[in-house]
Amino acid sequence: MSTMNTRTNSPLNSALTSSAQTRRQFIKTSSAAVGTALAAPYVLRGQAHDISAADVIKVGLIGCGGRGTGAASQAMKADKGTVLTAMADVFPDRLESSHQTLQKALPDKIKVEPDHRFIGLDAYQKLLDSGIDVVILTTPPGFRPIHLKAAVEANKHVFTEKPMAVDAPGLRSVMESVKVAKAKNLAMVAGFCWRYNPAERQIFERVHNGEIGDIRALYTCYNTGFLWSHPRKPGWTDLEYQLRNWLYYTWLSGDHITEQAIHSLDKMAWAMKDVPPVRCYAHGGRQVRTDPAFGNIFDHFSVVYEYPNDVKGYHFSRQQAGCFNDNSDQFFGTKGSAYIKAFGPLHITGENPWNLRSRTGLEDMYQVEHNEMYQSIRAGKPNNDGVRMARSTLLALMGRMAAYTGQMITWDEALDSQEKLMPDKLDWNAPMPVAPVALPGLTKFV
Numbered sequence: 001m002s003t004m005n006t007r008t009n010s011p012l013n014s015a016l017t018s019s020a021q022t023r024r025q026f027i028k029t030s031s032a033a034v035g036t037a038l039a040a041p042y043v044l045r046g047q048a049h050d051i052s053a054a055d056v057i058k059v060g061l062i063g064c065g066g067r068g069t070g071a072a073s074q075a076m077k078a079d080k081g082t083v084l085t086a087m088a089d090v091f092p093d094r095l096e097s098s099h100q101t102l103q104k105a106l107p108d109k110i111k112v113e114p115d116h117r118f119i120g121l122d123a124y125q126k127l128l129d130s131g132i133d134v135v136i137l138t139t140p141p142g143f144r145p146i147h148l149k150a151a152v153e154a155n156k157h158v159f160t161e162k163p164m165a166v167d168a169p170g171l172r173s174v175m176e177s178v179k180v181a182k183a184k185n186l187a188m189v190a191g192f193c194w195r196y197n198p199a200e201r202q203i204f205e206r207v208h209n210g211e212i213g214d215i216r217a218l219y220t221c222y223n224t225g226f227l228w229s230h231p232r233k234p235g236w237t238d239l240e241y242q243l244r245n246w247l248y249y250t251w252l253s254g255d256h257i258t259e260q261a262i263h264s265l266d267k268m269a270w271a272m273k274d275v276p277p278v279r280c281y282a283h284g285g286r287q288v289r290t291d292p293a294f295g296n297i298f299d300h301f302s303v304v305y306e307y308p309n310d311v312k313g314y315h316f317s318r319q320q321a322g323c324f325n326d327n328s329d330q331f332f333g334t335k336g337s338a339y340i341k342a343f344g345p346l347h348i349t350g351e352n353p354w355n356l357r358s359r360t361g362l363e364d365m366y367q368v369e370h371n372e373m374y375q376s377i378r379a380g381k382p383n384n385d386g387v388r389m390a391r392s393t394l395l396a397l398m399g400r401m402a403a404y405t406g407q408m409i410t411w412d413e414a415l416d417s418q419e420k421l422m423p424d425k426l427d428w429n430a431p432m433p434v435a436p437v438a439l440p441g442l443t444k445f446v
């Protein structure tokens with residue numbers, strides 16, 4: 001465990017500034033730390049080509065599962081000029097069922113010729129080379145840093161699902177991709193969907209305007225039951241089994257605090273105007289979902305984030321069946337409190353009471369994020385969520401690091417972590433031993 005470090009000029013802290021010094025600092029950190037695919041220098045040739053009001057926008061989808069199919073549909077509805085022209089997945093059955101669903105729902109918009117349906121671990125690169133303008137990244141998050149890097153190198157506007165990385169080397173690469181995307185005037189819109197939700201936007205605007213005063217404490221909770229899993233079929237290799245059950249492997253999902261509960265942490269970050277915490281400590285374990293079929297992730301976390309000025313953020317997340325479930329957030333300020341029930345009512349108590357009892361009639365957040373992205377591309381001012389999407393991802397990673405090791409972890413330690421979860425090489429036929437489940441107090445911070 002390294003010594004506590006509370007400096008505030010780390011690359012992520014400084015990422016909103018544009019000084020050459022911080023840019024150099026970030027580039028140096030990034031290229032030294034990441035593995036082979038990510039460590040290669042960025043190719044900085046080219047820019048996004050201008051998309052005028054009349055142009056067709058060709059969209060490609062990488063990761064044709066549940067969210068990818070939904071995001072592609074939303075991209076098609078977001079702009080009358082969008083057309084889906086390419087799809088990529090590691091598994092043909094996933095691509096075909098996604099294609100059929102989309103074709104049935106949006107026959108005029110789905111123009112994916114057979115030679116533009118790419119299969120395999122290198123399918124993403126073939127799709128990026130297929131003449132598209134915008135790419136949707138919806139694979140398991142372990143691949144996200146590699147796909148983001150390739151997408152900005154290929155001058156594509158990007159919609160990327162959360163989280164952006166499962167480890168710090170991946171996150172440092174993502175920060176670099178964000179900068180390159182900005183330099184090339186490319187969109188980088190993140191699937192932190194609550195930021196695009198009309199109801200949440202109302203309450204967060206009030207919180208940011210001081211209606212609950214200065215925030216003193218925050219509570220966020222994502223307690224849910226068990227999720228889906230796929231029993232092993234004859235002929236599946238280790239890699240196929242893990243990819244089809246990616247939620248349960250840290251190298252693919254980053255654990256459920258990173259993959260699912262990150263939505264709650266993103267709301268904590270939003271309330272704090274994306275100011276990072278100084279440090280955190282955490283509890284966590286694997287108590288009920290212990291069968292080896294569920295890989296090597298925990299089934300519960302609780303994290304205390306310490307912010308400047310003695311502000312504390314308390315986070316709870318659980319994936320255990322048969323328990324009390326909650327997906328809500330509360331922020332406590334010097335003048336009042338704000339309450340958010342996911343998909344439910346929102347209200348403020350105290351000096352400036354307010355409430356929104358029903359969300360009926362408000363636009364769907366998943367649609368809004370695409371609407372705004374295509375509007376920004378057409379306007380020549382592409383939206384870039386990059387800094388905040390990286391910060392929210394680090395919030396989850398540091399919570400996991402603190403829970404796995406049982407140690408206090410600072411923001412800067414988490415960002416500088418050398419733990420690399422993605423294997424350097426993936427082989428369809430090689431055995432893939434599962435890394436041991438973390439044991440707090442014994443697992444070392446790396």
Ligand SMILES: NC(=O)c1ccc[n+]([C@@H]2O[C@H](COP(=O)([O-])OP(=O)(O)OC[C@H]3O[C@@H](n4cnc5c(N)ncnc54)[C@H](O)[C@@H]3O)[C@@H](O)[C@H]2O)c1
Nearest residue numbers: 063064065066067068089090094138139140141161162191
């Ligand atoms: N914002 C939200 O509310 C929300 C909701 C659900 C999922 N998500 C996120 O979306 C992403 C996908 O989740 P999902 O539920 O759609 O999972 P999924 O398993 O349904 O889909 C993932 C797809 O990616 C494919 N894939 C895996 N590795 C690949 C690779 N290297 N190249 C190409 N394709 C690959 C899989 O075969 C699968 O078809 C995750 O990051 C998840 O966290 C976000």
